Amino acid sequence: MARHSALPPVPDAAVLRARLDRARATAAGTGLVIAPGSDLRYLIGRAGGSFERLTTLVIPADGAPALIVPKLEAPGFDGLPLADLGVEVVTWVDSVDPYRLAADRLGGSERVAVSDFTPALHVLGLREALPKAEQVLAGPIVRELRMRKDAAEIDALRKAGAAIDRVHARVGEWLRPGRTEAEVGADIDAAIVEEGHAEADFVIVGSGPNGASPHHALSGRVIEAGDVVVVDIGGPVAEGYNSDSTRTYAVGTPRDADVSATYAVLQQAQQAAVDAVRPGVTAESIDAAARDVIAGAGFGEYFIHRTGHGIGLDVHEDPYIVAGNDLALEPGMAFSIEPGIYQAGRWGARIEDIVVVTEDGVEPMNKQPHDLVVL
Missing domain, CATH: 3.90.230.10 (Creatinase/methionine aminopeptidase superfamily)
Incomplete structure (x- = not known):
């Protein structure tokens, strides 16, 4: 039997804002690309889902973070305090290249840290859109945020x-x-x-x-x-x-x-x-x-x-x-x-x-x- 439950509780916006600020500070000039999963839930309050269409949170070294999400998946993020967090929601449809959207918001970053469990098709798509950027794992950055529980x-x-x-x-x-x-x-x-x-x-x-x-x-x-x-x-x-x-x-x-x-x-x-x-x-x-x-x-x-x-x-x-x-x-x-x-x-x-x-x-x-x- 399938189990249906209410959406999980979301941490206070001030808590999430502090986490996003710490993520940028810990990344120290490296752009972050956070895939659906526990890291995304930690940073914005909801895990989302990973499919063949790219959903990702982009945190550039400079500039506002952006949640890039297929238009048909966007309702799954309703109810989050994204505006209060300064996170721009960028929706896209199937005729658009989402990897280019991510690359544009990373602003030509020379180093990009990608979530450890990002599917290979998305990693390779990002690599094609950012051919000159060094790609590293985001795990060492994110673990510094998550290891110490509040x-x-x-x-x-x-x-x-x-x-x-x-x-x-x-x-x-x-x-x-x-x-x-x-x-x-x-x-x-x-x-x-x-x-x-x-x-x-x-x-x-x-x-x-x-x-x-x-x-x-x-x-x-x-x-x-x-x-x-x-x-x-x-x-x-x-x-x-x-x-x-x-x-x-x-x-x-x-x-x-x-x-x-x-x-x-x-x-x-x-x-x-x-x-x-x-x-x-x-x-x-x-x-x-x-x-x-x-x-x-x-x-x-x-x-x-x-x-x-x-x-x-x-x-x-x-x-x-x-x-x-x-x-x-x-x-x-x-x-x-x-x-x-x-x-x-x-x-x-x-x-x-x-x-x-x-x-x-x-x-x-x-x-x-x-x-x-x-x-």
Whole structure:
């Protein structure tokens, strides 16, 4: 069944104006071309849609920004305070070259930063219209704006965290022997919406050996008594900010004798990483805090991904909590802490919370207990 919802709330015009001003300042003489998606939503309040016809926000190094949009798509941006933001709306029809419209507003910029996920047909169209301009990715510029969440964004993350906690609290209603992962996943998908999300973005139910695949998703495997089951779920609330939380469950007494001791190591690792979060420490040091515990217990080879990823309007965004990232954490940065231990062909486990760096430490967005949940 298709889901229909009201248009998402739009931040105050003053907030959006400040973001546009910071985008121009951060770009420092580079023209910006922002495609539909989370970056566009961050800057003007709505994500729009990416199709074969070009829609883009152009922010020249000098001059007023312009939203270039096909005339038939323009109603999708109704209700935004674009005039208050000083954003000119430039509509076009199929007989017009939209890439030339973008090039004209960039004013002969020698360097143009294009959104990371702009479709190739639009990147190449812009390149043809601006043959002398150097094209670079806008990601490094935009991430400087989005990495540090303001109070309203943190409130939205709290709302999302509480909503997904309510879903995890209900998993015992659906997870039992004889049901397939897909059946359990369908119930969780519905509950994600029931408990306050705009939609479910992802549902992972990895039972038994499937739990050793971190991004397994769902299958027709029938859940058995004794299975350890990884449940990783999330989605956006109305404001667009996402939840992402993992808990690990056992369907009755685990069949494998090593589950309890191994899971205790994972709990210790996850808590060590949370405890290490504070302003000034590096992203890679948080990864090391979790990884050192797991490696020290002899499970290093079974922790096969980074400790965390940033979260906000996207489920995965900067900062990434991974070895080699020497970024110093600052208040307002939000990210997951999600170490895992995955033993291929046997079982896996993961514990994941979203946390926000505060002025003097850390605030977890998720409050559900971290114990192995035996159903």
